[in-house]
Amino acid sequence: MIYSSYIRRNMIAVICIKIELRKSFEMGIPKDYNVEVVKREVVIPATVIQEHVLPFSNIDLTIPPGCFHVFFCYDKPFQTSFASVLSTQKSSLSRAFVSFPALAGRLVSHGNGDLQMVCNGKGGEFSEAYADTCIAQVEFYNPIAAIEGKLVPLLVKDSEGNSSPVFAVQVTEFSCGGIVVSCIFDHRIADSFSANLFLTCWANISRNESIGSITPSFTRSIFIPKDPSNYNSKIKNVYTKVQSFPQPNIQIPQPAITSRIYYLSAKDIEKLQQNANQNGNKYTKLEAFSAYLWKMLIQGQDIENTICCNMGITVDGRYRLTKMGMPSNYFGNVISLPFARARAEDIKKEPLSWSAKVIHDAIYSAANEEHFQSLVDFVEISKPSLVLPKICGFIDEPSIVVSSGLRFPLYKVDYGWGKPCLASYYLPFVPGYVMPTPSPYGDGSWLIYMNLLVDQLNAIESHPDFILHLISQNIYGGQKSLQFQPFKGF
Known part of the structure; x- marks a missing residue:
């Protein structure tokens, strides 16, 4: 390039x-x-x-x-x-x-x-x-x-x-x-x-x-909720009623939580997608990456095979709510948080394509107007109780959330003195949060922000198939292709 x-x-x-x-x-x-x-x-x-x-x-x-x-x-x-x-x-x-x-x-x-x-x-x-x-x-x-x-x-x-x-x-x-x-x-x-x-x-x-x-x-x-409000009971698989929201932790617990920004090359992203698309399946790059990350986290940690593990994927409804009259420039929250759920044993032993399908099915279940309308109605019927994404309550089960920033043109935020050379989101108080965004190169590569528990970070960085690289002089000096080994597959 x-x-x-x-x-x-x-x-x-x-x-x-x-x-x-x-x-x-x-x-x-x-x-x-x-x-x-x-x-x-x-x-x-x-x-x-x-x-x-x-x-x-x-x-x-x-x-x-x-x-x-x-x-x-x-x-x-x-x-x-x-x-x-x-x-x-x-x-x-x-x-x-x-x-x-x-x-x-x-x-x-x-x-x-x-x-x-x-x-x-x-x-x-x-x-x-x-x-x-x-x-x-x-x-x-x-x-x-x-x-x-x-x-x-x-x-x-x-x-x-x-x-x-x-x-x-x-x-x-x-x-x-x-x-x-x-x-x-x-x-x-x-x-x-x-x-x-x-x-x-x-x-x-x-x-x-x-x-x-x-x-x-x-x-x-x-x-606006339906009159009378009604909802598909499947929404309870994704959201749950609570009496109060947990208060944000204003102190970063160290060393329990740590964060990193990694680089992932376009070639490795394509290889992940190819690996996930075996047997005629077709999954997005985000689904393939999420499946890869899920697999590394579970394989790299000492988790009992019968424990259920969760992978949340943020779904933006703006691109799916056309019948509800959603304007493309809507300001507010239009997100849902479905999650994939599987036993640790299956995530460990099954191929990448299997994990990608579980994640794909979770996304597909929420990427439609019925899901968002059901969520609106469920919130209305639940009042004065509150409604929270169910994945937020799995305290005793390994859980992680991937939120895509790949559609956001961060490198077009030019205030008049040039485009940014690095841009990223940052959520220091949300453990188990991952957000890929476009890299500054514009060649299909990503920067990936991760805020993880230390054990989670150690698990992925010590995995033999770990292919992410800390942003460094080698990356921004344009030498990444000379040094990094591509993904070979699980």
């Missing part, structure tokens, strides 16, 4: 993580650096927003309290200063809020514990920060060590204590001039698709380009 000089230059300049990083990882000695937040301010919408309440849909109500981050690394801007970058970011964010009033609003808690999403124009926090190292020396392959407490903002309750912002951003300049833009979203307000819609809109405004079809739709009439 021949890369353009632009991509090659940026890959080397920004993500040139030194060979010594692999050695320091093996020794358990992370390289540290300091970040100083020098200014925090609130950016409000550019025009007055008439205060209104954005109703939660019944799908929103299945999302437990929690947030997710997305971060972007950029090379040093050559035609503008950091002060100009900050000014442009703030002014364009202010204008973007006009089209996305929910992200400039507040979650307001009432005395009875109910929450409302109030679009009141109070804005989102914008932090300006400086790091005392070169961006190329940051261990992005280890996000908890590299990012947590340094590059990501927090969502802090307002002084009254009864309302919370749902979006914040931190822009950090490194000693080399490189920049990291990191955002946090309250998941109850937006899923990854919605976040990407906003980020793309913000970037277009920053470049003085039209936002066109990026303008979001906030209609909630799509998810």
Whole structure:
């Protein structure tokens, strides 16, 4: 593969993580650096927003309290200063809020514990920060060590204590001039698709380009329950009633949880798919990868053969709810979390194609309008009880969730000084979470964010068929094909 000089230059300049990083990882000695937040301010919408309440849909109500981050690394801007970058970011964010009033609003808690999403124009926090190292020396392959407490903002309750912002951003300049833009979203307000819609809109405004079809739709009439409400009983195989959501853990338990960002080549992805598609089967690349990961996790751990193991796959309903009138630019949560379930013995001994079929069947069961309508009705009938994805309750069974970010054009989030050289989602408080996204190369390869229990990570990295590679100088130096061994199959 021949890369353009632009991509090659940026890959080397920004993500040139030194060979010594692999050695320091093996020794358990992370390289540290300091970040100083020098200014925090609130950016409000550019025009007055008439205060209104954005109703939660019944799908929103299945999302437990929690947030997710997305971060972007950029090379040093050559035609503008950091002060100009900050000014442009703030002014364009202010204008973007006009089209996305929910992200400039507040979650307001009432005395009875109910929450409302109030679009009141109070804005989102914008932090300006400086790091005392070169961006190329940051261990992005280890996000908890590299990012947590340094590059990501927090969502802090307002002084009254009864309302919370749902979006914040931190822009950090490194000693080399490189920049990291990191955002946090309250998941109850937006899923990854919605976040990407906003980020793309913000970037277009920053470049003085039209936002066109990026303008979001906030209609909630799509998810109105039937009258009378009814649902297919199969929905209880995926969701369950609970009295309360588990509270998010604001402390990262170390060393119980760890995170990594890996690279997976396009050739290895194709080989996984070919291996899964034996005997005339046809599975997607995501299904094949999920089956591969599931198999490695179970084979690499000392799990009794009779124990059931679960593989959750996030399904985005936007592409499947045409009859319900789903607009392609819907802002909110349109996700379901079905899961594959099998005994450890079967996952270990059966071929990759077997695991891929179990996963495929789980996805297929939820990838339709009947499933989402049943979920809407099940939530309605269950009130005042809450509804939670069933996989979240399997405490005594090995479980993992794969959420695809492969459709999201992260490398088009250009604010006017160039495309990002590295971008990834980041969910440090959700153990057993995996999210593949496109790599910066644009050649079909992936970057894969994993937040795992330490035992899970050890299981896959010690497996003889482990084919993922920590993002490193070799990857971003364009030498990956000279060093890595392709997948040979189980």
